[in-house]
Amino acid sequence: MATEVKLPRLGQGMESGTIVKWLKSEGEAVKKGDALYELDTDKVTQEVEAEASGVLIKIAVPEGEVEVGRTIGFIGDKGETVAESAEADSAKPEPAPVERAANDVPHAATNGSKGSEAAAPAAAREAGGRIKASPLARRIARERGVELSQVRGTGPDGRIVAEDVERGETQPATAAAAPAAPAGEVESRPLSNVRKTIARRLTEAWTVPAFQLTVDADMTRANQLIARYRELNPDVRVTVTDLLTKLCAQALMRHRDMNVQYTEEALLVFPSANVGIAVAAPQGLVVPVIAGADRLTLAQIASARGDVVSRARDGKLRSEDLQGGTFTISNLGMYDVDQFIAVLNPPQASILAVGATRDKVVPRDGDLEVLPMMTLTLTCDHRAVDGATGADFLRTVKAYLEAPGLAL
Amino acid sequence: MSYREAVRDALSTAMRQDDDVFIMGEDIAEMGGSMGVTHGMVEEFGKERVRNTPISEMALAGAAIGAALQGMRPIAEIMYEDFMTLASEQIVNQAAKHRYMSGGQLNVPVVFRTQGGAGWSPGAQHAQQLEAWFVHIPGLKVVFASTPEDVRGLLWSSIYDDNPVVFFEHRTLYGIKGDVPAKIEPIPIGKARVHREGEDVTVIATGRMVHESLAAAVEAEKEGISVEVVDPRTLQPLDEETLVASVKKTNRAVVAHEAVTKMGFGAEVAAVLQYQAFDWLDAPIERVGARFTPIPFAPVMESFVVPHMETVLEAIYRTVTKKS
Numbered sequence: 001m002a003t004e005v006k007l008p009r010l011g012q013g014m015e016s017g018t019i020v021k022w023l024k025s026e027g028e029a030v031k032k033g034d035a036l037y038e039l040d041t042d043k044v045t046q047e048v049e050a051e052a053s054g055v056l057i058k059i060a061v062p063e064g065e066v067e068v069g070r071t072i073g074f075i076g077d078k079g080e081t082v083a084e085s086a087e088a089d090s091a092k093p094e095p096a097p098v099e100r101a102a103n104d105v106p107h108a109a110t111n112g113s114k115g116s117e118a119a120a121p122a123a124a125r126e127a128g129g130r131i132k133a134s135p136l137a138r139r140i141a142r143e144r145g146v147e148l149s150q151v152r153g154t155g156p157d158g159r160i161v162a163e164d165v166e167r168g169e170t171q172p173a174t175a176a177a178a179p180a181a182p183a184g185e186v187e188s189r190p191l192s193n194v195r196k197t198i199a200r201r202l203t204e205a206w207t208v209p210a211f212q213l214t215v216d217a218d219m220t221r222a223n224q225l226i227a228r229y230r231e232l233n234p235d236v237r238v239t240v241t242d243l244l245t246k247l248c249a250q251a252l253m254r255h256r257d258m259n260v261q262y263t264e265e266a267l268l269v270f271p272s273a274n275v276g277i278a279v280a281a282p283q284g285l286v287v288p289v290i291a292g293a294d295r296l297t298l299a300q301i302a303s304a305r306g307d308v309v310s311r312a313r314d315g316k317l318r319s320e321d322l323q324g325g326t327f328t329i330s331n332l333g334m335y336d337v338d339q340f341i342a343v344l345n346p347p348q349a350s351i352l353a354v355g356a357t358r359d360k361v362v363p364r365d366g367d368l369e370v371l372p373m374m375t376l377t378l379t380c381d382h383r384a385v386d387g388a389t390g391a392d393f394l395r396t397v398k399a400y401l402e403a404p405g406l407a408l
Numbered sequence: 409m410s411y412r413e414a415v416r417d418a419l420s421t422a423m424r425q426d427d428d429v430f431i432m433g434e435d436i437a438e439m440g441g442s443m444g445v446t447h448g449m450v451e452e453f454g455k456e457r458v459r460n461t462p463i464s465e466m467a468l469a470g471a472a473i474g475a476a477l478q479g480m481r482p483i484a485e486i487m488y489e490d491f492m493t494l495a496s497e498q499i500v501n502q503a504a505k506h507r508y509m510s511g512g513q514l515n516v517p518v519v520f521r522t523q524g525g526a527g528w529s530p531g532a533q534h535a536q537q538l539e540a541w542f543v544h545i546p547g548l549k550v551v552f553a554s555t556p557e558d559v560r561g562l563l564w565s566s567i568y569d570d571n572p573v574v575f576f577e578h579r580t581l582y583g584i585k586g587d588v589p590a591k592i593e594p595i596p597i598g599k600a601r602v603h604r605e606g607e608d609v610t611v612i613a614t615g616r617m618v619h620e621s622l623a624a625a626v627e628a629e630k631e632g633i634s635v636e637v638v639d640p641r642t643l644q645p646l647d648e649e650t651l652v653a654s655v656k657k658t659n660r661a662v663v664a665h666e667a668v669t670k671m672g673f674g675a676e677v678a679a680v681l682q683y684q685a686f687d688w689l690d691a692p693i694e695r696v697g698a699r700f701t702p703i704p705f706a707p708v709m710e711s712f713v714v715p716h717m718e719t720v721l722e723a724i725y726r727t728v729t730k731k732s
Contacts, residue, residue, distance in 0.1 A: 136659050139687035155691070155729055162659065162690045 002076030003052040009068045010041060010048075017041045018065045019072060024056045030075055037072075050075060058082050133160035140165045194284040205344040209382040212341050213390050217401040219357045219372040225404045233299050240357070240374075241277060241331045242302040247400040248352060249273035249293035250407040252327055255393040259326050261347045262384035276325035276345060277305060279312040286312050287345055289325040333357060339375035349384040352397075353377040374401070412582040414556035415445050415521075418563040419483060421592055423453055426481065429567060432459040432468055433485030433521075442487050443523060443582055465491045469498035469520065473572075476518040477506065481567055489524035489576060490536050503572035504547030515570040519563070523577040525616060525666055526714045530579075532702035535710070537615070537667035542574045543644040543676070549597055550644040552576040554618035556586040558641055561595030569597060578615040578666075600647035602654065606636035609660040609727050611720060612651055612677055613639060617664040617696070624720035633728055643673055651677065652684045659690040660727040664720050669697030694723035 153160035288308035440447030625635035663674035
């Protein structure tokens with residue numbers, strides 16, 4: 001039985017160390033007390049002695065940063081091998097990059113030996129400690145080197161099914177005990193320009209002090225209006241998003257303080273409501289703009305929206321389609337989302353997150369009614385808009401939804 | 409062509425081209441059989457080749473085996489598969505054994521056609537599905553066809569197989585219609601049929617349950633579950649290769665037959681799948697079949713005991729962990 005070489009704690013507060021190099025090579029004889037490897041801690045670089053005699057049968061971590069307590073090598077008898085899974089990990093043809101090597105360690109340790117500590121198990125365990133997993137899930141986990149104890153099961157009684165392993169592989173339960181995916185499994189996709197733009201703009205948005213306001217709106221009349229509108233204009237398919245676009249545009253014109261953008265020099269107040277609609281295009285999120293939505297009819301909005309959305313999905317938007325927005329609507333109702341918080345779309349000062357319309361029991365006049373309710377969450381740039389301003393605007397949007405005639 | 413006509417077409421075509429082929433059974437001549445399958449055949453082939461027998465399943469099965477040993481290709485009709493119990497001594501101990509015990513000197517090219525099944529309230533002694541009794545016997549081939557095309561092509565292959573074949577038909581399928589090739593095309597014994605391709609779960613069904621499963625697949629599709637439906641058609645020998653390949657693709661399996669679930673044919677299928685596709689299974693194999701009780705007379709109780717489309721659908725949902 002091989003002895004594991006674990007990274008020692010060489011002083012209080014030491015959580016990890018960096019292996020600089022091994023002073024013995026694989027297959028070389030080692031005596032207890034021999035200098036085995038060079039370790040760099042945040043304080044010093046020092047040689048670490050072997051704690052057992054034998055042959056260094058495996059170096060699990062050739063170099064790089066490692067947590068205290070992780071197995072970095074094995075000392076055993078000549079000719080002895082370590083457990084197959086640990087073997088497979090270190091037997092990769094090319095030297096692993098530093099980060100990956102560090103990640104490999106817990107995997108090797110937990111697989112290669114029973115006693116080593118693992119992070120809190122996420123999977124459903126039976127009393128006997130056996131993890132419930134389907135045979136297929138076990139096979140995939142075995143092939144990809146995923147620790148089932150780190151996977152949360154969503155099958156009956158918490159059983160781990162194949163999908164859980166596949167999902168778990170890309171979302172490690174804990175950073176420390178993350179099972180490293182074998183080298184071939186990680187796909188590196190170059191960032192598209194859309195992806196880069198999304199990342200840059202939303203990171204920018206995250207620095208903006210923002211607040212959120214939520215209301216529920218009774219959609220009875222709005223739904224009736226849409227149904228009637230479809231009857232009268234069968235050629236244009238009007239949607240909830242179209243109605244929201246129209247009503248928000250009207251509300252923005254009524255609350256001009258909302259139709260603004262913050263700049264270092266001044267607050268810009270816009271003369272018309274240019275409403276952006278968040279679209280999940282194949283290449284990523286895009287927000288084409290319906291300019292002057294306050295002056296368009298519902299049918300005009302529907303047809304403009306149909307045009308930009310279909311061009312967005314075909315990747316044929318022009319840059320002017322995406323410019324000049326003063327407000328954004330993000331509707332995830334069709335994905336069955338109840339409610340959510342949208343991230344600002346800079347430089348715009350507000351964005352409305354729209355959930356699905358659901359029948360809910362609502363107290364009304366001392367009675368209970370079942371009404372189709374929709375939850376709206378408004379995110380505002382607090383530099384440009386105050387809470388009361390946002391609340392006032394949202395109250396108008398709600399009133400318009402509940403009585404669309406008021407928007408006339 | 410209806411399922412009933414398809415059976416008759418296979419019998420008549422074989423009898424027209426081959427003098428060695430003849431049929432025998434209770435009331436199959438003037439009456440045309442209790443299910444009307446052999447209707448009109450006595451007029452064409454005469455009473456020598458469409459033979460009424462006394463009401464003794466043991467005697468008629470034995471006589472058919474004797475004729476087969478003498479080089480004929482008889483088809484014996486056992487009116488209800490419930491009555492196969494009476495013919496079992498001949499089928500199990502004689503027909504299944506002669507080739508083996510004679511060291512291959514004797515062939516027994518006989519077909520035992522029979523029918524059964526619930527759905528029309530025939531009661532406990534006329535509604536059973538007893539295929540599991542015969543798939544357990546080395547030396548017998550067992551066929552259970554579910555469509556007009558399959559029943560015709562498989563009966564043809566059974567008639568011309570040199571070994572005894574127990575050929576199950578389902579009472580409620582006689583009236584169903586389906587397209588058949590203009591000319592009879594033999595369907596090899598031991599080949600399953602994939603009725604419908606799917607991705608999420610494989611339903612392996614026999615007889616009436618093939619149709620119930622196809623209906624369940626349509627329902628499941630509305631919920632976004634893609635169901636593959638496979639009919640083994642031959643229960644013995646079983647086309648393990650096709651079944652295992654399907655389950656390796658979908659990772660989930662439901663086995664459905666009208667016979668009692670416990671100790672049934674489905675248990676064998678489940679065992680084959682778990683052994684050969686163990687590492688591909690993402691859910692326990694579901695079995696669908698009748699409850700463990702004699703089939704009741706009362707229609708509502710009969711319906712309660714045997715499986716239907718809904719029973720299959722619930723099993724499908726369990727395998728994919730959806731609502732049940």
